[in-house]
Amino acid sequence: MQDIFCYFSCARIASNQLHLLYSMIKATKTIMKMKKLFILCVLLGFSQLKMEAQEIKTRNGFLKYHFYQNDKKISKNNLTDLLKKDMVAFNHWERANTFHTLSWIALASEIGFATWGIIDKNPKNDTTANIGVYGSFAAVLVFSIVSNAQRKKAIKAYNRGLKKSSVFTIKPSKTGFGLVMQF
Numbered sequence: 774m775q776d777i778f779c780y781f782s783c784a785r786i787a788s789n790q791l792h793l794l795y796s797m798i799k800a801t802k803t804i805m806k807m808k809k810l811f812i813l814c815v816l817l818g819f820s821q822l823k824m825e826a827q828e829i830k831t832r833n834g835f836l837k838y839h840f841y842q843n844d845k846k847i848s849k850n851n852l853t854d855l856l857k858k859d860m861v862a863f864n865h866w867e868r869a870n871t872f873h874t875l876s877w878i879a880l881a882s883e884i885g886f887a888t889w890g891i892i893d894k895n896p897k898n899d900t901t902a903n904i905g906v907y908g909s910f911a912a913v914l915v916f917s918i919v920s921n922a923q924r925k926k927a928i929k930a931y932n933r934g935l936k937k938s939s940v941f942t943i944k945p946s947k948t949g950f951g952l953v954m955q956f
Contacts (some may be wrong), residue, residue, distance in 0.1 A: 828932045829855070831924070838924070856927060859934045865927035872920035876913050880940035 788917055798819030827843035829852065840852045856863045
């Protein structure tokens with residue numbers, strides 16, 4: 774009788790151990806499924822994550838502009854390096870610099886005509902000097918306005934290009950098997 778009791782007792786222990794082992798295997802499979810689901814959720818979350826670089830802002834200073842990125846002042850050379858990444862913005866930036874240089878040349882010619890009008894004692898040349906002063910003044914105004922407009926277009930084009938960038942995307946692979954992450 775004791776042998777039968779021992780047999781049932783051993784069978785019960787073995788059954789409990791098998792049940793425990795089965796539960797552990799089932800839990801491990803569930804954990805693996807949860808890990809896979811978590812990794813999938815993380816990848817899908819990152820695929821929708823959009824990182825936007827900091828926009829460039831400009832403020833007028835005394836005789837020059839101050840450029841800021843993330844409320845940190847940057848130099849004109851740093852801004853030029855940033856704008857080189859976007860060809861449309863860089864083309865506007867180059868035009869703005871060209872018109873800015875033309876504006877300074879027109880200002881120098883205005884100063885030259887004004888000096889000529891002051892120094893020259895011949896009244897016949899007053900008309901020519903005045904036309905030179907007024908014409909170069911108009912050129913300074915036009916070139917400055919166009920330069921500022923091109924500068925604003927360059928910064929707007931650069932900032933507009935930032936809105937489209939994302940950290941990475943998940944796309945189907947070219948062979949048709951699996952997913953590819955593109956940075």
